[in-house]
């Protein structure tokens with residue numbers, strides 16, 4: 001084996017080890033090899049099944065090839081035996097029927113999984129959530145409770161989830177590798193994604209269809225809660241956010257006034273304060289772990305950075321610079337972080 005072949009082999013082994021590490025590691029993995037929902041499990045089992053068929057075929061082909069090399073090769077100086085392959089009916093049938101059978105073995109479970117993953121009607125007791133994709137963030141509307149949030153979707157275990165996928169502008173694709181396959185999010189056509197999550201945790205999602213400048217920054221998280229955690233989250237979301245009437249600091253009060261008199265109110269809704277609907281709902285912004293569609297963690301420093309220059313963090317973002325600085329900026333940040 002040449003040195004370059006050895007290097008390629010070592011690199012492939014390293015990549016495989018790294019990938020196994022990402023599938024089993026503590027950081028949030030974006031992998032389809034560690035499924036946490038029924039849909040993701042069906043896809044995983046299909047992948048394993050097809051891979052095993054492929055491995056079997058590989059073994060048969062390589063074995064036949066090696067046997068042919070040893071038993072049917074001609075020595076130097078020997079005349080080759082006349083071939084009968086051109087007129088061998090048995091061989092013709094074998095290499096026509098063989099590939100057809102292989103395709104059948106792969107397509108039957110694949111088609112079955114496709115149909116299984118797309119039930120026409122919502123399963124009984126489903127939690128229906130409207131997902132609206134925007135350039136470049138995700139809006140989530142809970143159809144039963146009317147709750148609205150952005151970029152961080154909370155769902156409970158043990159209950160079927162039915163996502164109604166719609167786009168506000170161009171074609172996007174909703175993808176949370178550990179919870180299921182990709183599904184296109186198309187303007188003017190509602191697609192669905194139905195699954196039930198098994199394991200509580202935080203799962204990373206990503207828009208999987210090129211949708212413009214900040215496609216790679218169109219991330220999101222799915223927080224799978226236990227039913228109790230989910231009920232608590234719903235209760236806290238239903239409560240009104242911190243307002244001027246509550247016992248809050250002077251900075252928060254000043255920030256609330258700045259927000260109420262700023263152009264922010266045209267785009268962002270805050271329960272009881274503003275009605276904007278172009279950008280994410282900020283009513284409970286302080287409870288989210290991230291901002292700017294999962295690009296930054298939600299800390300006061302990052303919120304200030306985002307407000308100061310959104311374009312620098314998410315190129316193409318529609319949010320303008322407000323020109324706030326100093327105390328005004330820190331007051332506004334304190335107010336936003338107080339919205340729990």
Ligand code: CUA
Nearest residue numbers: 172207209211
């Ligand atoms: Cu949305 Cu890519």
